Amino acid sequence: MIRAAILALAAVALLAARPAAAQRVVSLNLCADEFLLLLAPEQAVAVSLLATDPSLSVVVAAAGRVPAVRPDAEAVLRHRPDLVLAGPYGAQTTLALLERRGVRVERLGLPQDFAAIRAETRRAAALLGVPARGEALLAGMQARLDAVAGPRGERVVFLEARGYVAGPGSLADAVLRAAGFADGGAGGRPGLEWLAAHRPDLLVTAAAPSFPSMATDLLRHPALAGIPRREVAPALLVCGGPWTARAVTALAQ
Numbered sequence: 001m002i003r004a005a006i007l008a009l010a011a012v013a014l015l016a017a018r019p020a021a022a023q024r025v026v027s028l029n030l031c032a033d034e035f036l037l038l039l040a041p042e043q044a045v046a047v048s049l050l051a052t053d054p055s056l057s058v059v060v061a062a063a064g065r066v067p068a069v070r071p072d073a074e075a076v077l078r079h080r081p082d083l084v085l086a087g088p089y090g091a092q093t094t095l096a097l098l099e100r101r102g103v104r105v106e107r108l109g110l111p112q113d114f115a116a117i118r119a120e121t122r123r124a125a126a127l128l129g130v131p132a133r134g135e136a137l138l139a140g141m142q143a144r145l146d147a148v149a150g151p152r153g154e155r156v157v158f159l160e161a162r163g164y165v166a167g168p169g170s171l172a173d174a175v176l177r178a179a180g181f182a183d184g185g186a187g188g189r190p191g192l193e194w195l196a197a198h199r200p201d202l203l204v205t206a207a208a209p210s211f212p213s214m215a216t217d218l219l220r221h222p223a224l225a226g227i228p229r230r231e232v233a234p235a236l237l238v239c240g241g242p243w244t245a246r247a248v249t250a251l252a253q
Helices: 002-017 030-039 073-077 092-100 114-127 131-146 171-178 192-197 214-220 242-252
Strands: 025-027 044-046 083-086 105-107 155-159 202-206 229-232
Touching: 025 030, 030 083, 030 114, 030 131, 030 242, 073 092, 083 092, 083 114, 092 105, 114 131, 114 242, 131 242, 155 171, 171 242, 229 242
Parallel strands: 025 044, 025 083, 083 105, 155 202, 202 229
Antiparallel strands: none
16 A cells, blocks of 8 residues: 555656646757647747748648747747757757756757657657657658568669768668668769769659759769669658658659
């Protein structure tokens, strides 16, 4: 009896120590914007400006219904948040000021593979008090991944802007492998000569803008013209999340 009473009191104390589910959430980071607007849009009172950029964001429509906020402490405080979501980098001075004012700040990570995406989705859902919604997003992600056929054997290189190549440990690498391909990239910026000498079976690129850009000139170089190519929407790879499985589906078709 005494032991049961002690355990019951401990459970009550633990519940009391947990912060209440946030009702007014401000996000200052694109990746956090996406988790917030997919998991708990009704709690969002402001998001970053990047959330409304269709070339970067997967939550453009939802973001259009929420005010945008600059990463400035005064601007954030005007929204009276009980939780501010941020990333591991950027706006650190602002976040420190908010914490000194007693605002709860949580920094979400940047997952680079699907195991980390699962963990970060569950963490974000727990912070927002909506664990069931997190599991629903992950179930949809898993269904997409399970629908992909087995290994294909093609050697694929993911060529990014400015000539960078995705390599082991990157989100793009995780997407290629989930799609059944062998990642032929080693990271870094190997150059056009390397690509010409080590021609992959397939070249994957993020969809380039229609306007001229020095950053994407290499993607249009004639030396690469004969290599089969597929494009992935950049917004699916800027931040790792359940939506990243859509990039896998696009490549596996």
